[in-house]
Amino acid sequence: MLKDILDNNENYQPGLSIDCVILGFHDNQLKVLLIKVERANKWSLPGGFIPVDQDIDTAAITVLNSRTGVDGVFLRQFATFGKVNRNNQHFDKKTLEYLQIEEEKGKWLTRRFVTIGYYALVDFSKILPNPAGKLELVEWIDHKEVPELILDHREILDKALDTLRIELNLMPIGYNLLPEKFTIPELQKLYETILDKKLDRRNFLRKITNIGILTKLDEKKSNVAHKAPNLYSFDKDKYEEVLKNGLNQGW
């Protein structure tokens, strides 16, 4: 696939790439979708190059889909990374030899790449990791247990999480991250996981319900230890409305 791109490098934006931070929520844990790069024996964010005939927002969808099979998610640009040395150890001579890439064509790869970061919150259960190449492994990794990543992907991931934490104060989240029916404690765990701090149960309930995006269902969660919590769903219309207008006015 990389060779395809090199053979047709006129069709791709030079010196530019896209990397995606895909976040899901499962077992009360925040998960990140990562790809195992066999040759480097490291993990990486799903990323790739930008076709010259696609808007970068479109290219982000293309890239994500081609690497993981994931489709139909809303990707949000959050930052662009371009330190001088960010990829000068990535496609070195050894690697190019290993990949059987001629030195001349390799130049397209060895120069500094600037990468545009996109992130998405997705429904864990609906995403079936599905690698493009057979040498690649796509997996959900607990965000607390993310191993060493290639390049500056750790920095990109951290920046995405920082952005998400700020978003949390401006927008409601959860619609894409939780199943259709969920409990308040589950939603609270999501918030606590992202913010990395404990919240008061009772105050959380009051605040989250006051936003007016939740519908209390006449149904309780079954097969749980202790008292069965009530099930809720998002009121899509109100949710969208709050997304548009934001949460805290501030001024």
Added chain:
Amino acid sequence: MLKDILDNNENYQPGLSIDCVILGFHDNQLKVLLIKVERANKWSLPGGFIPVDQDIDTAAITVLNSRTGVDGVFLRQFATFGKVNRNNQHFDKKTLEYLQIEEEKGKWLTRRFVTIGYYALVDFSKILPNPAGKLELVEWIDHKEVPELILDHREILDKALDTLRIELNLMPIGYNLLPEKFTIPELQKLYETILDKKLDRRNFLRKITNIGILTKLDEKKSNVAHKAPNLYSFDKDKYEEVLKNGLNQGW
């Protein structure tokens, strides 16, 4: 200058540029630093290309300085723009002929450019617009009276202002935008201009002073009509502290 870049295009990141939104405050109005492009007879944001040996954040400073002479400002990346057609009418054949650029070299320019947007808030009085080339005109333009801009620069400017409006709810601003001594009504005008809405004088005073970043001076503004307002200055230490920790916790 453009020819210099083309003759040494190996030294610049291909297909990538930086554009800067420089905002100042004067006469109770928000001003934008713009460059008049004579050949296009349009105005543009100060922008340019990225040296391959510079981090993009550094390149932003370089670019701004080379176009306007402005130095020593804190530039903040806010978004990256990459629609397919964003610059396909900019360096067309006619323009390349006008600039006496050979068709082969021109290819470096005619492809789609992705641009990284940076913005800064600066002290209007300390910035003396100082064009790099004699064919260029650098000027402060009232943000309400910005004329037609080249490419998607209007979109970039709008996005910068949107970002600033959000920042306003998370961070204190004004340190770079106002002179050392200023009045509360002046600060309020700044907020009102950015937010494009009226605020209540008395509530504004209470809220802004509660943040704890202002020092009330034992001095009044002179030569003003009506009652002379008190002068204030920012408490730099506390200001920096709030910048670090943010304003509204939210959760």
Added chain:
DNA sequence: CATTAATGTGTTATTATGACGCAATGTACT
């Protein structure tokens, strides 16, 4: 010296927040 258009200070009602208490529920254990 009254007029005018600002600024400075204070009040009040309402709402949001943080820190809790306590009863209800369903599982697990004896």
Added chain:
DNA sequence: AGTACATTGCGTCATAATAACACATTAATG
């Protein structure tokens, strides 16, 4: 069956933040 236990649901209270507004103060102006 009965009790302990962890967790949920609902409520209280003091405090802080917010929005809307009233009134006195100040300085230039004619």
